Amino acid sequence: MMTPATLTNQAPSMANFVELWVYLSATPLFGLTATLVVYLLAQAAYTAVNHAPWANPVFWTVTAIASVLLLTDVPYPTYFAGAQFIHFLLGPAVVALAWPLWQRRADLMRRWGRLLLAALAGGVAASGSALALGWAVGLPNDVLLSLAPKSVTAPVAMGIAASIGGIPALTAVFSVVTGLIGALSGKYLFDGLRIPTDAAGWTARGFALGTASHGIGAARAMQVHADAGAYAALALGLQVVLASLLLPLLMRLI
Amino acid sequence: MNGLRGLGWLLVLQSMGELLSRGLSLPLPGPVVGMMLLLVALRWAVVREPVSACADVLLSHLSLLFVPVGVGVMTHLSIVSQYGGRMLLVLVVSTLIGLAVTALLLNYLWRHDDAGNTDESSPKHG
Numbered sequence: 200m201m202t203p204a205t206l207t208n209q210a211p212s213m214a215n216f217v218e219l220w221v222y223l224s225a226t227p228l229f230g231l232t233a234t235l236v237v238y239l240l241a242q243a244a245y246t247a248v249n250h251a252p253w254a255n256p257v258f259w260t261v262t263a264i265a266s267v268l269l270l271t272d273v274p275y276p277t278y279f280a281g282a283q284f285i286h287f288l289l290g291p292a293v294v295a296l297a298w299p300l301w302q303r304r305a306d307l308m309r310r311w312g313r314l315l316l317a318a319l320a321g322g323v324a325a326s327g328s329a330l331a332l333g334w335a336v337g338l339p340n341d342v343l344l345s346l347a348p349k350s351v352t353a354p355v356a357m358g359i360a361a362s363i364g365g366i367p368a369l370t371a372v373f374s375v376v377t378g379l380i381g382a383l384s385g386k387y388l389f390d391g392l393r394i395p396t397d398a399a400g401w402t403a404r405g406f407a408l409g410t411a412s413h414g415i416g417a418a419r420a421m422q423v424h425a426d427a428g429a430y431a432a433l434a435l436g437l438q439v440v441l442a443s444l445l446l447p448l449l450m451r452l453i
Numbered sequence: 454m455n456g457l458r459g460l461g462w463l464l465v466l467q468s469m470g471e472l473l474s475r476g477l478s479l480p481l482p483g484p485v486v487g488m489m490l491l492l493v494a495l496r497w498a499v500v501r502e503p504v505s506a507c508a509d510v511l512l513s514h515l516s517l518l519f520v521p522v523g524v525g526v527m528t529h530l531s532i533v534s535q536y537g538g539r540m541l542l543v544l545v546v547s548t549l550i551g552l553a554v555t556a557l558l559l560n561y562l563w564r565h566d567d568a569g570n571t572d573e574s575s576p577k578h579g
Contacts, residue, residue, distance in 0.1 A: 275528045
């Protein structure tokens with residue numbers, strides 16, 4: 200990249216800094232480094248406050264990076280050019296979810312009926328209440344349809360939204376916000392509902408997080424308790440399967 | 454080395470999942486089909502040992518992987534803001550309902566008809 204030295208005669212150091220920033224923020228290195236470094240800081244803070252839900256590292260990392268991008272006018276595609284290397288790992292990570300399931304296969308085989316029932320009930324409750332509330336506050340139809348798949352992980356939810364007549368970009372926003380709400384509020388809600396923190400209670404908490412707030416909720420569950428994490432992974436997988444199969448079918452009937 | 458081999462397996466299975474998902478136009482995304490394939494393949498030690506080394510690392514940092522999408526959403530919040538506070542209300546309340554229904558139901562089911570469950574000492578619900 201050329202350095203236009205002619206423009207810098209008044210305040211060379213400041214101008215150099217701005218140039219450097221413009222250069223750095225345009226390379227993939229910036230997006231990748233910012234994502235990793237800010238996340239590591241947020242993770243350290245999260246550990247320092249004993250994994251309190253309000254200190255959720257995804258929430259704070261996302262908020263910090265998005266604020267910097269908005270304040271400095273760096274467009275999202277420029278950031279994503281670097282961040283895509285991290286984003287890419289989501290695919291292999293979803294495949295890897297089979298590992299915690301395999302480790303608990305005996306338990307899961309014994310309990311599959313009840314797990315399926317809970318996944319169905321939770322999915323219907325989340326989608327149904329979103330549709331009912333959205334309708335009650337007067338949201339237009341295409342927005343309602345975009346709300347229906349919001350408890351499924353974003354890439355899948357967008358596909359479902361497209362197939363039932365919703366707006367995929369809107370669904371992506373709803374899905375991520377839903378994940379963050381679950382990760383931030385789950386512990387307080389479960390404590391309020393007096394879901395215990397024994398072996399069975401942890402699996403119920405984890406499974407609920409995976410059902411109602413997909414991967415972001417599951418990531419929170421995995422950090423808190425290994426069994427909760429595994430059941431969250433299972434719930435997330437079941438929700439993907441159930442929503443992909445049932446939502447398009449239901450919407451055709453209505 | 455095992456970690457790298459594990460990543461190799463994950464990518465191979467994801468690719469097979471993508472091929473099956475597109476080839477047969479399944480309603481499930483490629484990585485999810487890959488997860489199902491891995492669930493079967495884990496019975497073989499040649500898959501299991503490397504994958505376990507890689508999966509633990511990948512899954513313990515799962516939340517990091519959501520940051521790029523999350524930033525995208527936050528920089529595009531304007532498409533939602535036209536619906537204002539009522540939209541946030543709908544999202545918060547419906548998520549809490551989904552969480553509560555699932556956790557309460559499962560907790561109830563565990564404690565009322567799980568003969569094989571040994572931790573029945575905790576308080577009952579329902």
